[in-house]
Amino acid sequence: xxxxxxxxxxxxxxxxxxxxxxxxxxxxxxxxxxxxxxxxxxxxxxxxxxxxxxxxxxxxxxxxxxxxxxxxxxxxxxxxxxxxxxxxxxxxxxxxxxxxxxxxxxxxxxxxxxxxxxxxxxxxxxxxxxxxxxxxxxxxxxxxxxxxxxxxxxxxxxxxxxxxxxxxxxxxxxxxxxxxxxxxxxxxxxxxxxxxxxxxxxxxxxxxxxxxxxxxxxxxxxxxxxxxxxxxxxxxxxxxxxxxxxxxxxxxxxxxxxxxxxxxxxxxxxx
Amino acid sequence: xxxxxxxxxxxxxxxxxxxxxxxxxxxxxxxxxxxxxxxxxxxxxxxxxxxxxxxxxxxxxxxxxxxxxxxxxxxxxxxxxxxxxxxxxxxxxxxxxxxxxxxxxxxxxxxxxxxxxxxxxxxxxxxxxxxxxxxxxxxxxxxxxxxxxxxxxxxxxxxxxxxxxxxxxxxxxxxxxxxxxxxxxxxxxxxxxxxxxxxxxxxxxxxxxxxxxxxxxxxxxxxxxxxxxxxxxxxxxxxxxxxxxxxxxxxxxxxxxxxxxxxxxxxxxxxxxxxxxxxxxxxxxxxxxxxxxxxxxxxxxxxxxxxxxxxxxxxxxxxxxxxxxxxxxxxxxxxxxxxxxxxxxxxxxxxxxxxxxxxxxxxxxxxxxxxxxxxxxxxxxxxxxxxxxxxxxxxxxxxxxxxxxxxxxxxxxxxxxxxxxxxxxxxxxxxxxxxxxxxxxxxxxxxxxxxxxxxxxxxxxxxxxxxxxxxxxxxxxxxxxxxxxxxxxxxxxxxxxxxxxxxxxxxxxxxxxxxxxxxxxxxxxxxxxxxxxxxxxxxxxxxxx
Numbered sequence: 001x002x003x004x005x006x007x008x009x010x011x012x013x014x015x016x017x018x019x020x021x022x023x024x025x026x027x028x029x030x031x032x033x034x035x036x037x038x039x040x041x042x043x044x045x046x047x048x049x050x051x052x053x054x055x056x057x058x059x060x061x062x063x064x065x066x067x068x069x070x071x072x073x074x075x076x077x078x079x080x081x082x083x084x085x086x087x088x089x090x091x092x093x094x095x096x097x098x099x100x101x102x103x104x105x106x107x108x109x110x111x112x113x114x115x116x117x118x119x120x121x122x123x124x125x126x127x128x129x130x131x132x133x134x135x136x137x138x139x140x141x142x143x144x145x146x147x148x149x150x151x152x153x154x155x156x157x158x159x160x161x162x163x164x165x166x167x168x169x170x171x172x173x174x175x176x177x178x179x180x181x182x183x184x185x186x187x188x189x190x191x192x193x194x195x196x197x198x199x200x201x202x203x204x205x206x207x208x209x210x211x212x213x214x215x216x217x218x219x220x221x222x223x224x225x226x227x228x229x230x231x232x233x234x235x236x237x238x239x240x241x242x243x244x245x246x247x248x249x250x251x252x253x254x255x256x257x258x259x260x261x262x263x264x265x266x267x268x269x270x271x
Numbered sequence: 272x273x274x275x276x277x278x279x280x281x282x283x284x285x286x287x288x289x290x291x292x293x294x295x296x297x298x299x300x301x302x303x304x305x306x307x308x309x310x311x312x313x314x315x316x317x318x319x320x321x322x323x324x325x326x327x328x329x330x331x332x333x334x335x336x337x338x339x340x341x342x343x344x345x346x347x348x349x350x351x352x353x354x355x356x357x358x359x360x361x362x363x364x365x366x367x368x369x370x371x372x373x374x375x376x377x378x379x380x381x382x383x384x385x386x387x388x389x390x391x392x393x394x395x396x397x398x399x400x401x402x403x404x405x406x407x408x409x410x411x412x413x414x415x416x417x418x419x420x421x422x423x424x425x426x427x428x429x430x431x432x433x434x435x436x437x438x439x440x441x442x443x444x445x446x447x448x449x450x451x452x453x454x455x456x457x458x459x460x461x462x463x464x465x466x467x468x469x470x471x472x473x474x475x476x477x478x479x480x481x482x483x484x485x486x487x488x489x490x491x492x493x494x495x496x497x498x499x500x501x502x503x504x505x506x507x508x509x510x511x512x513x514x515x516x517x518x519x520x521x522x523x524x525x526x527x528x529x530x531x532x533x534x535x536x537x538x539x540x541x542x543x544x545x546x547x548x549x550x551x552x553x554x555x556x557x558x559x560x561x562x563x564x565x566x567x568x569x570x571x572x573x574x575x576x577x578x579x580x581x582x583x584x585x586x587x588x589x590x591x592x593x594x595x596x597x598x599x600x601x602x603x604x605x606x607x608x609x610x611x612x613x614x615x616x617x618x619x620x621x622x623x624x625x626x627x628x629x630x631x632x633x634x635x636x637x638x639x640x641x642x643x644x645x646x647x648x649x650x651x652x653x654x655x656x657x658x659x660x661x662x663x664x665x666x667x668x669x670x671x672x673x674x675x676x677x678x679x680x681x682x683x684x685x686x687x688x689x690x691x692x693x694x695x696x697x698x699x700x701x702x703x704x705x706x707x708x709x710x711x712x713x714x715x716x717x718x719x720x721x722x723x724x725x726x727x728x729x730x731x732x733x734x735x736x737x738x739x740x741x742x743x744x745x746x747x748x749x750x751x752x753x754x755x756x757x758x759x760x761x762x763x764x765x766x767x768x769x770x771x772x773x774x775x776x777x778x779x780x781x782x783x784x785x786x787x788x789x790x791x792x793x794x795x796x797x798x799x800x801x802x803x804x805x806x807x808x809x810x811x812x813x814x815x816x
Contacts (some may be wrong), residue, residue, distance in 0.1 A: 160640040164703075166619065167598055168657060169627040182644035 004258070011254025022068040029061040034216040041227075041235045053237055054226050060186050063240060066218035071248075073213070074199035080138030081199075082192060085145025090176045090184075092146070093153035104150070107143045115140045116205065123211045133212060137163055137202055141195060148191055152184040186260055193256025197249040204245060220245055276349060276484045277331060283343035284326055284335065299307070301326055301508040303344065310451065313478060313485045315499035315516070317531070319722035323508040328454045328488045332369050333361045343436070349451060366393035369389055370445035374457040375705055376437040380429040386440050388610025395449040405447060412443040414475040415480060417807075435466035439473050446481055453478075456484045457637035459494060463585035463749065466794040471497060471795075472806055490722060492531050493795035496520050497802040504528050517799060530724060532797060537730055537756040541775045544760065547612070548573040549710050549743045550597070555606035557596050565604070566592045568766045573633065573760075574711065577741040581754040581775075583790070584764035590747045592712050597745070598632060611710055628658045631704035635716035637696035641688045647674075647699055648684040656707040673702045676739075694725035698732065705736065711743040718753060730757055751794040755779070763787050 006011065019248050021028060029220035030049075035057060042052040058136040092100040107227040110118075119136055126132050156162060162179050170179075204221030206212030215226075220241035284301035301323040308314050316324040330341055332352045345352045353364055365371075370393065373379040380389060390412075400408060406425070413421035416439040434662060438458055445453045458474065459467040470694075475498045478485050490497050495502060502519040504511040512525045523529045550573065557567040567589045574580040582590045595601040597608060599619035608615045611629060616622050634640035641650050648670060655661040657667055671681045677698040688696055697717060704712050714733070718726035734757055737744065748754060751808065754761060756774075759767040761778040763771040765786045771778055783791065792805050 056586070160634045160636065161642045164632070164640055166636070167600075167627060167632055168654060168707075169622075169624050170657070178645075179642055183642070 007254050008258035011083070011251040011258070014247055014251035015255055017068060017070060018244075018251075021064055022071040025064045025068040029058075029064045031058040031061045033061060033065045033218060035061075041230055041233075041237060050240060051237060052222070054230065059223075059240065060236055062218045062223055063220075063244065064083040066220045066223050066241065067244065069130075069213055069217060069219040070200055070221070073130060073137070073219075074196055074202045076134045077137040077141065077194060077199045077203070080134060080143050081141040081195065082188070084139065085142035086178075086181075086184075086188060088142070088148040089149025089151075090180055091172075092150050092152045093157050094172055094180070095268060099156040100150075103146070107146050110143045111147075118200075119202075119206065120209070120211055123206070128211060128214055130213070133203065133206070137199060137206075138247045141199065141202075145188075145191065145195065147185065148187065152187055153180050156180045156183050181184055191254050193252050193259075196252055200245055200248060204241075273757050274488055275347075276310045277308040277486075278347035279307070279327075279331070279344070280305050280343040280347070282327065282330055282346065284323070284330060284339060285342040286339045298555070299342070299508065300339070301330075304505070304508075304510050305344075306503055306510075306513065307453070308484050309488070310484050311482045312501065313414070313487055313499040313582075315495035315500060315502040316486060316488045316505060317490065317495050318505035319510075319724065320504040321507065322490045325456055325491075327505070328486050329371075330457055331389045331452065331454055331486060332365050334365075347351060361781060363397070365475070367397040367399060367448050368450055368453045369454065370448060370450045372438075372441050372445045372453060372455045372458050375461055376441040376458075377429070377434060377461075379441060380437065382429050384428075386427055386429065386432070389441060390444040390447055392423060393444070397448060399448045408449075409447055412446055413440075415477055416440075416443055417469065418443075419437065433466075435462055435470050436469050438462060441634075442470075442474055442477060446477060446483065449481070452486070453577050454485045454488070456488045457490070460489065460491070463797075465585055466750075467494075467795075468802070468805060472802060474498065475802065481610060482718040491795065492520075492723075493797045493801075496797060496799060497795065504531065510635055515539055520799060530591060533690070537727070537734065539734060539757050542575070542578050542759045544573070544578075544774070545575045547576070548609075549576045549611055550745070552593075552597065553607050553609070555593070555603045555608070557601055557603040558604075559592075559594060559601070565767060567596065570606070570764075570767075570769050572762045572769065572772060574743050574745055575759070576710070576743055577737060578759040579737065579744040579757050581746045581758035581761045582764060583748060583751065583754055583761060585749055585790075587766075588764040589767040590764050591715055592767075594632070594715050594745070594747055597713060598630065624658070628654075628707045628811055629710040631707050631709040631711070632713045632715065633697075633700050633704050633717050636720055637686070637693065637700045638699050641696065641703075643688050645687075646684065647686050647688075647691075650688075650699060651702045651706050654703060658707050666684040669706070673706055675703045676705065676736065692725075693721055694728060697721065697729055701732065701736070705740065705742075709742055711745065713747070714744045715747045717746075717747070719748065719750065726753075733757070751791060763790065 036055060038048060038052040038056045038059050040054060040056050042048055044051045044269070048058050048060065050063065053059050053062060065210065088103055092103040097133055119140060122136050139215055157180065162175060165179050203219065204224070207219050207221030208225045210225070215222065216267055223241045224238050230237050282301060282305065283299060283303055285297055285299050288298045288726045290295050304327060306314065316327060318324045326336070326339060329336055330346060333346065335341055341354060346354055348364065348368060353360060377675065387406060387409060390409045391402070394400045394405040394408070395402055409425055410421050413424045418424050418436055418439055424588060432440065442458070455474065459470050462470060471494065478678045487495055487499050499516055501514065502516050503513045504519065504525070506527055512523065514517060519528060520532060523532050553571045555567055555570040556565050558565045570593060572580060582593060584590045592601065599615070599622055602617040610626065651673055652666055652670055655666050661669055670684060673682060674681050678697055679695060691699065705728050718729050721729060730753065733744065736742065746757065758775045760774050761772070762769050763778065763786065771784060771787050778787070792808065795801065
């Protein structure tokens with residue numbers, strides 16, 4: 001391992017913090033997730049570090065559980081969007097011709113509809129459960145990944161080493177996973193950081209609009225929605241999830257930047 | 272030496288290196304080089320890549336390219352040290368007193384502006400000449416450099432003229448401000464031999480007529496011998512030998528210079544053709560998808576087992592397309608390919624694994640022919656696994672054997688391509704082709720991206736391997752010297768047709784057709800006065816017609 005630059009170390013620290021908190025939520029949270037433990041919108045105190053929410057639940061507890069839901073959904077949707085998006089993108093690049101046309105035009109069609117509106121329409125007719133949410137978000141977002149993966153793979157596909165593999169008689173699986181994928185990884189990893197953050201924002205937006213995670217389950221967007229009325233009275237409860245989203249976004253991107261720098265050395269090196 | 276126009280004293284140049292996995296390091300790439308140049312003289316800087324020749328050339332403009340810095344020494348031009356003048360001094364100097372001709376004129380011209388505007392820009396900007404006079408000068412220079420319609424040539428855009436013409440336009444650009452020194456950085460390297468000779472003659476005449484001093488940077492000793500008065504041989508940032516052109520060519524003192532002069536001394540005895548050729552290409556006509564014209568017209572050649580067929584021609588002659596047709600990447604419109612006694616399917620998809628195994632290919636750019644994220648062991652090992660199902664110990668043993676054959680140790684197994692030199696990369700590509708135990712290998716310009724001495728090593732290796740493995744080579748090249756060294760038979764291609772075909776001795780002995788004559792006479796020879804002889808010969812011929 002090389003020396004980690006300061007910015008990346010900061011990013012790594014906060015990202016790890018959020019993910020650990022998400023994983024160990026039941027151990028860390030001081031109270032039960034939906035347990036009413038105090039008055040409405042109590043200020044922060046020794047017993048309630050971040051105060052209480054609009055119906056008197058402990059806000060820190062809600063934040064920890066909310067982070068768990070948000071991060072889990074965002075991660076699962078990102079993984080889904082990357083596997084479908086990049087595999088289809090690579091396939092389109094390698095196959096070319098009508099297969100490429102078919103896939104690319106289908107993706108264009110999906111992309112021509114604003115994804116938030118599309119998601120709202122789909123979720124209003126489907127039961128809003130966590131798997132459905134992940135599926136909808138992941139598939140909608142995979143169109144962006146498809147575009148990137150296809151563009152990168154088209155460039156790599158014309159390199160002499162891919163031609164050499166074709167002349168050897170290699171199958172598509174080897175060409176996609178052994179020749180193209182390792183060389184396309186850098187831009188994809190960088191994009192993954194960015195996409196993860198968009199997913200966090202996406203699920204938060206859906207929850208804020210009431211079509212995402214359903215109460216009493218907590219998630220960051222939902223917490224903003226529950227506590228938004230407090231802002232009028234100078235209650236900062238709604239700003240705390242916003243702050244969490246912002247710090248998570250920045251730290252994940254710092255890490256992604258560093259990974260990108262590390263894997264693209266001047267000599268086209270290796271990661 | 273007070274009257275020297277350019278006086279470089281103990282020049283040291285440093286750069287920052289980024290070795291993989293280590294912190295950046297400051298390294299010295301030119302270690303104290305000194306030379307002088309008088310007005311009207313030409314000094315040739317010669318050496319292989321990494322010798323520091325371009326870096327030294329650019330230092331004459333007080334410039335260090337990307338992360339390169341002049342760390343010590345002095346550069347005196349017209350009696351003042353340009354390194355002490357600061358940016359303002361340099362700005363006055365560049366484009367006025369010292370000008371530069373880049374290797375790739377196509378990349379150096381702005382495609383959005385007409386040539387005249389670009390050729391006269393420096394002269395006008397530096398107040399060397401008013402606009403009308405600068406344009407008049409440009410027209411005179413166009414005429415002198417043998418460009419067509421000198422009066423209107425400047426009205427064209429860069430894409431409207433040929434590569435050779437563009438390189439001459441760049442020379443006009445450099446000469447227009449009436450500089451005292453011109454730095455030529457590999458001005459003919461990117462050109463075909465037949466074009467190179469015209470550009471070379473034009474540059475030489477222009478230098479003589481205008482009386483400027485020039486630094487001529489190249490890796491081709493035969494070229495520099497035609498234009499320069501003195502030659503400095505460089506290696507790894509050090510001066511190896513410095514003397515008059517006559518002395519360097521005819522009486523080199525150092526071993527390294529001797530090696531450069533005597534390069535291409537490979538001897539290969541021509542083999543007679545056999546009754547059963549391993550490859551028989553008959554009547555191939557091909558075109559690229561979506562284009563309306565044929566790139567290959569009725570091409571027929573034979574290649575005999577264990578022999579080398581050289582396919583020669585300039586860029587655009589269709590020689591690489593022929594390789595694509597033979598490999599199946601470009602199915603022909605008509606014609607047939609017979610390989611090892613069976614007819615090959617025209618398209619790659621229709622070929623058996625055995626067809627693919629027996630017909631291997633080595634590429635020009637070893638850099639991009641290997642996956643940068645696979646180790647040497649994977650690159651060479653994959654064909655062993657794929658064609659022969661070798662695994663574990665067996666595979667390891669065969670890997671070692673192959674690495675020995677290409678004269679590299681098994682210490683290279685875990686290295687990545689980025690950790691190899693240019694010559695080593697090409698050797699690994701050769702090993703990858705050999706791993707398949709092929710009957711025939713297509714070598715597409717395999718030595719053109721390499722330095723002469725390294726290329727020599729690769730050619731010797733190929734000939735050696737041919738003897739051991741009895742493999743046939745289809746050798747695509749534009750370099751006649753390479754052909755002389757290794758071929759058994761030759762096909763000369765021009766505009767998609769085979770214009771001359773036969774055994775090496777037949778093709779290379781008179782009577783010649785016009786194109787072969789032009790091609791053969793254009794290859795620079797390592798002797799003084801060769802350029803004048805050729806030009807005189809051509810003038811006589813055209814006068815005779």
